[in-house]
Amino acid sequence: MKFKFLVLLFSLGIGNPGNAQNLEKGKEINSTCAGCHGELGQGGSRGEYPRLAGQQVKYLESQLKAFRARTRVNIPMYPYTQERELPDEDIKDVAAYLASIELPTKWPVFKDSDDALTRLTLTERVMIIPRAPGNLANGEAIYQKKCVTCHGKTGMGRGMFPMLVGQYTSYLMRQMEKYIKGERPHDEEAVGGLLNTLKEEDLQDILAYVTSMQERQ
Ligand code: HEC
Ligand code: HEC
Incomplete structure (x- = not known):
């Protein structure tokens, strides 16, 4: 009782x-x-x-x-x-x-x-979220190598690391541009320069991959 x-x-x-x-x-x-x-x-x-x-x-x-x-x-x-x-x-x-x-x-x-x-x-x-155009294989390779430790295998994030899957593509692109220009801090040290090492096409390919993950869940 x-x-x-x-x-x-x-x-x-x-x-x-x-x-x-x-x-x-x-x-x-x-x-x-x-x-x-x-x-x-x-x-x-x-x-x-x-x-x-x-x-x-x-x-x-x-x-x-x-x-x-x-x-x-x-x-x-x-x-x-x-x-x-x-x-x-x-x-x-x-x-x-x-x-x-x-x-x-x-x-x-x-x-x-x-x-x-x-x-x-x-x-x-x-x-x-509609599929973003881009090279899926390239997007997957970069994502799984450079983003997965924080944003997770399925893009769902955890704790302080945001979920990227299911988010608007245009919003994510805008944020990546802000990080690259230094207008928004990405992650303390590790990723400060991470996005800067990627080409514009790579960013688009990552977004193509992120929108493809949503459908597999
Ligand atoms: C070491 C951990 C780490 C890695 C690796 C990492 N991120 Fe992040 N990411 C973060 C953190 C922390 C934030 C939130 C930053 C903040 O507080 O503004 C974030 C935020 C973001 C956002 C903004 C999300 C939103 O809702 O505004 C995008 C987009 C993003 N990351 C993309 C990427 C991509 C693409 C990669 C791989 C190329 C990557 N990140 C790798 C830690 C990481
Ligand atoms: C007048 C419009 C407006 C209102 C009202 C508003 N927001 Fe926002 N919010 C925005 C915009 C615009 C952004 C994106 C800014 C950017 O592009 O960096 C945002 C971004 C955010 C983010 C960041 C999301 C991410 O993925 O990083 C959070 C969290 C948030 N808002 C929460 C709230 C909450 C909670 C409230 C109510 C207490 C609220 N907002 C009210 C316009 C608004």
Whole structure:
């Protein structure tokens, strides 16, 4: 009896400070983000606003802190990430909420009895990034040699390392260009110059490979 009560408290996130985040609160905070990043964190305007849904939670937190500290420049987001607007606890809640959103990469199979609304709700969440053109074999070779240790075999990232699969191609290209120009710090030391060693074509090929991974999952 006592045990069950504790389990209930834990599953509600009560009595478990610093661990379970408040997803309801996170969802509420997300309504201020949704205008740009979408209600489901799916991003928009073909990558002007990146996808946040399903991204690594630690990474989301680190970027929000970087925007707030202005070590990562993001003018559209300045008003939303100031201390008063987004204290640490809110960062944790909204990051946990966004990380928990799963967007399927397959179209649902409808039943004849499904009405228009049901079909709409089932398809609304589907997010498939179109294949980027490029040389897949070259992209795979470079990715598996130079990116895999941090971004993972399947491009899903982990911890501080962001998921690249399922992200808008135009957004990823823009970020790589920023890294190359030194406008955004990539990784402390190891990759400072990593992207600079690659040719423009190589970057395109990596993106072709990244969009191909999504379909294999
Ligand atoms: C006015 C539009 C706007 C609003 C509102 C907004 N963002 Fe953003 N956000 C952007 C843009 C634009 C970028 C991409 C900047 C770039 O290209 O580097 C971005 C990038 C991000 C990133 C980095 C994603 C990555 O993969 O590195 C995170 C995380 C993020 N936003 C979270 C949020 C959260 C959480 C909120 C709400 C508290 C929010 N944003 C509100 C426009 C917005
Ligand atoms: C040593 C670890 C490491 C390696 C290797 C690495 N990355 Fe990263 N990458 C990171 C980290 C850490 C970040 C987040 C940086 C930040 O905080 O802004 C990142 C971010 C990115 C982003 C931006 C994602 C986003 O959502 O904004 C892209 C694109 C990227 N890396 C591409 C690559 C490619 C392509 C390679 C291989 C050529 C690569 N990375 C190799 C650590 C690494």
